Amino acid sequence: MPTxxxxxxxxxxxxxxxxxxxCGDALxxxxxxxxxxxxxxxxxxxxxxxxxxxxxxxxxxxxxxLCLADSLLACHGFNSRDQMDRYLRWWQQGxxxxxxxxxxxGKTVLAALTRYQHTRDPWSGVEDPLTAGNGALMRxxxxxxxxxxxxxxxxxxxxIAAWQASLTHGEERAVQACQLVTWLLWQLLxxxxxxxxxxxxxxxxxxxxxxxxxxxxxxxxxxxxxYRHKDAQHIRASGYVIHTLEAALWxxxxxxxxxxxxxxxxxxxxxxxxxxxxxxxLAGPFYGLDSxxxxxxxQLRQEVDIxxxxxxxxxxxxxxxxxxxxxxxxxxxxxxxxxxxxVSLLHQxxxxxxxxxxxxxxxxxxxxxxxxxxxxTEVKELGELETRKVLSALLRIEQSNEGxxxxxxxxxxxxxxxxxLAVTASAAR
Numbered sequence: 001m002p003t004x005x006x007x008x009x010x011x012x013x014x015x016x017x018x019x020x021x022x023c024g025d026a027l028x029x030x031x032x033x034x035x036x037x038x039x040x041x042x043x044x045x046x047x048x049x050x051x052x053x054x055x056x057x058x059x060x061x062x063x064x065x066l067c068l069a070d071s072l073l074a075c076h077g078f079n080s081r082d083q084m085d086r087y088l089r090w091w092q093q094g095x096x097x098x099x100x101x102x103x104x105x106g107k108t109v110l111a112a113l114t115r116y117q118h119t120r121d122p123w124s125g126v127e128d129p130l131t132a133g134n135g136a137l138m139r140x141x142x143x144x145x146x147x148x149x150x151x152x153x154x155x156x157x158x159x160i161a162a163w164q165a166s167l168t169h170g171e172e173r174a175v176q177a178c179q180l181v182t183w184l185l186w187q188l189l190x191x192x193x194x195x196x197x198x199x200x201x202x203x204x205x206x207x208x209x210x211x212x213x214x215x216x217x218x219x220x221x222x223x224x225x226x227y228r229h230k231d232a233q234h235i236r237a238s239g240y241v242i243h244t245l246e247a248a249l250w251x252x253x254x255x256x257x258x259x260x261x262x263x264x265x266x267x268x269x270x271x272x273x274x275x276x277x278x279x280x281x282l283a284g285p286f287y288g289l290d291s292x293x294x295x296x297x298x299q300l301r302q303e304v305d306i307x308x309x310x311x312x313x314x315x316x317x318x319x320x321x322x323x324x325x326x327x328x329x330x331x332x333x334x335x336x337x338x339x340x341x342x343v344s345l346l347h348q349x350x351x352x353x354x355x356x357x358x359x360x361x362x363x364x365x366x367x368x369x370x371x372x373x374x375x376x377t378e379v380k381e382l383g384e385l386e387t388r389k390v391l392s393a394l395l396r397i398e399q400s401n402e403g404x405x406x407x408x409x410x411x412x413x414x415x416x417x418x419x420x421l422a423v424t425a426s427a428a429r
Contacts, residue, residue, distance in 0.1 A: 013285035014314035020284020024276030025058040031272040039269040056299035061138040061277035069142040080122035093344040112168035125170030134244040136165035149315035237268035248278040258291035327425035334418040359392040384424035
């Protein structure tokens, strides 16, 4: 087994952010769609719920968060078309879905993806006031983690948060809610530990003054602490982004530990999954990784993969992975590709190749061969570096010529490359 290095406090916060959001999503999914007046409060992560989900399953909030994270990692930053392609694969093929199957999609995201299909214009969010939904807010956390690790400014991260929102949600409140949560998460990564200081309305309004004339009045109300003195009766958890933002901060403000706040958010019903997920983006890193109940984490679907994604976003693995890790990942994928499976499997392969650095960066202009024309005999003669270059070339070609990976899977070339990489990596150990 590969050695897992201890997490630094910063890396723990990143893992707590994504796992906190996913645990909140899983809890909220149990109450998703339940009218507030009909909610039967839950006190733990369990099975059942209106949607018939199993304990630990999460929904579109976490799936789209992982899609955005994968895009940032694979493209080394914001790439509008790549993000929309991944959202499209999620909708149609179940890429990054908890179950591997196409899942429920919100109407605003659905409309944007449908427009993108027809126009190929990734900027498919509209500015209609009736589209101020929470579908971009629920996925925004990877932006803060990635750009913090890149040593960018918070202003840059907020700009990217706005861009990623505008792909599906162009309405100003939906965009600005993403910017606000990105700013709040950034403060936690910077070491903020005092809730009163962190959420102090006067301080927030002062620090956010550079955008003061641009903030929508509804966002200003939330910044000013509109949630502080409300009780559960006057908090909504609908799909309206202001309701979601206010409810998430309300749960955070009125509880003193992660679990209590997550249950408080989940038991609001309506869009409970998104509300509890947005709460978890902030409460996870605020209270810390140890605050997430161990039995919730153990039940959470794909917990290890979510944690690895968070580590990659925050730059927890800046060094070349060990030969042992490359051998393990390559062999695992060679075994999975031995049998025909869903095409969506290839999208996960691409993500893993980037996450575990099976790919390498080299001068593309010096590439003199067509990787698809390699014979299986020639593949067996490649060294580890050359094998990784060929694999990298195929992944790069796939970006502009979708279907390349499917053809090489069907021809046996893709699996042969992974087997050869496993063999050569093993020899290097």
